Amino acid sequence: xxxxxxxxxxxxxxxGAAVGFVSGLEHPISGLDHVLAMVAVGLWGAQLGQPAVWVxxxxxxxxxxxxxxxxxxxxxxxxxxxxxxxxxxxxxxxxLGEVKAPPVVTALVVGIFAIFHGHAHGTELPEGAxxxxxxxxxxxxxxxxxxxxxxxxxxxxxxxxxxxxxxAGAAVAISGVAFLVRALTG
Amino acid sequence: MxxxxxxxxxxxxxxxxxxxxTLLLASPKPALAHLVTTGLGPYYDGIGHLxxxxxxxxxxxxxxxxxxxGGPEVAxxxxxxVPAAWFLGGLVGVTRTQEVTLPVILSLSVLTVGAxxxxxxxxxxxxxxxxxxxxxxxxxxxxxxxxxxxxxxVGALAGIACTAFVILALAGALxxxxxxxxxxxxxxxxxxxxxATGLFMLxxxxx
Numbered sequence: 001x002x003x004x005x006x007x008x009x010x011x012x013x014x015x016g017a018a019v020g021f022v023s024g025l026e027h028p029i030s031g032l033d034h035v036l037a038m039v040a041v042g043l044w045g046a047q048l049g050q051p052a053v054w055v056x057x058x059x060x061x062x063x064x065x066x067x068x069x070x071x072x073x074x075x076x077x078x079x080x081x082x083x084x085x086x087x088x089x090x091x092x093x094x095x096l097g098e099v100k101a102p103p104v105v106t107a108l109v110v111g112i113f114a115i116f117h118g119h120a121h122g123t124e125l126p127e128g129a130x131x132x133x134x135x136x137x138x139x140x141x142x143x144x145x146x147x148x149x150x151x152x153x154x155x156x157x158x159x160x161x162x163x164x165x166x167x168a169g170a171a172v173a174i175s176g177v178a179f180l181v182r183a184l185t186g
Numbered sequence: 187m188x189x190x191x192x193x194x195x196x197x198x199x200x201x202x203x204x205x206x207x208t209l210l211l212a213s214p215k216p217a218l219a220h221l222v223t224t225g226l227g228p229y230y231d232g233i234g235h236l237x238x239x240x241x242x243x244x245x246x247x248x249x250x251x252x253x254x255x256g257g258p259e260v261a262x263x264x265x266x267x268v269p270a271a272w273f274l275g276g277l278v279g280v281t282r283t284q285e286v287t288l289p290v291i292l293s294l295s296v297l298t299v300g301a302x303x304x305x306x307x308x309x310x311x312x313x314x315x316x317x318x319x320x321x322x323x324x325x326x327x328x329x330x331x332x333x334x335x336x337x338x339x340v341g342a343l344a345g346i347a348c349t350a351f352v353i354l355a356l357a358g359a360l361x362x363x364x365x366x367x368x369x370x371x372x373x374x375x376x377x378x379x380x381x382a383t384g385l386f387m388l389x390x391x392x393x
Contacts, residue, residue, distance in 0.1 A: 054371050058304065058378040065382035069389030122389060131390030132240045132383075139382045143375070 024137025027121060028145060033084050033179045034117055038142060040091035040172045041110055042149015043165055046156055047098050048106060053153075055103055056110050057146035061139055063111040064118035068138075071122020080123075081183035083116030088176030095169025098162070228338045232345020235329065236353075241292050241387070242325050243353075248299035248380050249318045250354050251373050254361015255303070260311040261358040264318050269351040271322035272329070276343035279330020286331040288324075289391035293384050295321050300380025303373065322350075 028034055038060065045056040070077065077083075090109065093099075101109075121138070152168070155161025193201070236242055246268070253264030279286070299321060302309065326346075333342040364370060 054375060058375055061382040062304075062378050062385070065385035069385045069392075072386075072389030072393050122386075125390075131387055132244075135383045135386035135390070136240060136244070138386065139379045142382075143379055 021133040021137040024134035024139075025141045027124070027134075027138055028141040032175070033088055034121075035145060036172045036175055037084065037087045037091055037113065037117060038145035039149040039152070040088065040095055040169070042146040042151075043095045043153045043168060043172075044091060044099075044106070044110075044149075045146070046150045046153020047095065047165060048100065052103055052106050053150060055107055057143060057150070059107045059111050060114045060146065061142045063114035064121070064142065065135075065139065067115035067118025067120075068122035068125070069118075070115075071119040072125060074123075077116070077119045080116050080120050082180065083113065084120060085176050085179035085183045087113030087116060088179055089173050090176075092169045092171070092173030092176055096166050096173060097169075098166065228333075228341030229345040229348075231338055232333070232342035232347075233349045234345075235332070235342065236346045236349045239329075241296065242329065244380060244383065245295050245299045245321050245325065246350055246353055247357055248296070248303050248377065249321060250357035251361040251376065252299065252303050252309075252314055253318065253354075254358045254363075255306065255365055255370065255373060256309070256311060256314050257365070258362050260314050261362050263311060263315045265351065265354045265358055267315050268318045268322045268354055269347040271319040272326035272350050273343055273347040275323035275326025275328075276330035276333065276346065277340070279327040279332075280334040280339060280343060282331045282334050284331065285335040286328055288328065290388065291324065292328070293387035293391050295324060295384075296387060297381055297384030300377045300382075300384055303377025304375075304381055306370070306374050306377070 028038065041056050041060050045053040048056075067077070090113065094109070125134070153165060156165055192198075236246075249264055249268055250261075253261040298317065302314075302317065326343075329346055330343060333339060333346075361373065364373065
C-alpha cells in the first residue's frame with residue numbers, strides 16, 4: 001500500500017485531471033448509489049453463507065471491470081442510471097427477504113447489475129496516463145466495500161442481527177426507489 | 187643478534203588502514219557525495235524501477251501466490267525460474283535503444299495470472315512454471331528496453347532480477363503457508379481483483 005502511494009507511481013496530475021491510486025480509491029465511494037449496492041452485495045453474501053459469501057465479492061468486481069472496460073471503449077449501454085437504481089432496489093430486496101438461491105443464480109443477479117455499475121464508472125474515468133494505479137485503487141475500494149458489507153453481515157448469527165440486516169436491506173431498497181425516481185425524472 | 191619484534195597484527199592492520207585512508211583523502215578526485223548528480227547506481231535504479239512499477243509488481247505477486255498455492259515444490263521452481271527468465275528477457279531488451287511499451291499485452295499478462303489464481307485449479311507445476319517464465323520473459327524484455335533507452339544496462343537488470351527473487355521468496359512463502367481454508371479463499375479473491383484490474387487496464391490501453 002505504501003509503495004502504491006509512492007509519488008513516482010501516483011502521477012497525480014495529468015493535464016489537470018487527477019489520476020492514480022488515491023483517485024481510483026475515491027471513485028467507487030463517490031456515489032451513494034454505488035456504495036449502497038456494493039455493501040448490499042456483502043450483506044447478501046453474509047446472509048447466504050458459504051460459498052456465496054466469497055463468490056459474490058469475486059463476481060461483482062470482475063463483471064464490474066468488464067462493464068468498466070466497455071465504458072472506457074465507448075460501447076453504449078442504455079439505461080445505466082436506471083440499472084444502477086434497480087440494483088439497489090433488487091439487492092436491498094434480496095437482503096430484506098433473506099432470499100436464498102443457488103450460487104449460480106445469485107452470481108447471475110449480482111453480475112447483471114455489476115455491468116451497469118462498471119459501465120458508469122468506465123465512462124466517468126478521467127483522461128490520464130496512470131491507468132494501472134487507478135485501476136488497482138478502484139478495485140481495492142470496491143472489494144473493501146464488499147468486505148464492509150460482509151463484516152456488518154456477521155451480525156446475522158444473532159436473531160436481533162438478522163432483523164437489523166433485513167431493516168438495512170429495506171433501507172437500501174427504499175434508497176434505490178429514490179435513485180430510480182431521480183434517474184427517470186433526470 | 188637482536189631482532190626487532192614485529193608489531194601485533196591488529197596494529198599492522200590499523201596502520202595499513204590509516205595509510206590507505208590518508209591516500210584516499212589526499213586524492214584529487216571529487217567525492218561526488220550528492221546523489222542528485224550521481225544517483226544510487228544502476229543496480230539500485232533497477233530495484234527502484236520494479237518496486238514502483240505496478241504493472242510489473244502485480245503479475246509478479248500473482249505468480250508468487252500461484253506458485254505458493256501449488257505447494258513448496260512449485261514455489262521453489264517459480265522462485266528460480268522467474269527471476270532468471272526476467273533477467274534473460276531483459277538482456278534481449280537492453281540491446282534496444284528505444285523503449286518498447288505493449289500496454290495491451292501487459293494487461294493480458296495481469297489478467298491471465300489473476301485468472302489462474304482465482305480459478306485455483308490443479309494446473310500442474312509445468313504449466314505454472316511455463317506461464318511464469320513466459321510472463322517473466324515478456325516483462326523482462328520490456329524492462330530491458332526501458333533500461334536500455336536511458337543507458338542503465340545490465341546493472342539495472344540485475345537489480346530487477348534480485349528484487350524479483352526477494353519478492354518471490356517472501357510472497358511465495360505466504361502462498362505456501364496459507365494454502366488451506368479461508369486464507370486460500372482470500373488469495374483467490376485477490377486473484378479475481380487482479381482480473382478486474384487487468385480488465386480496466388485493457389480498456390484503458392484500447393481507449
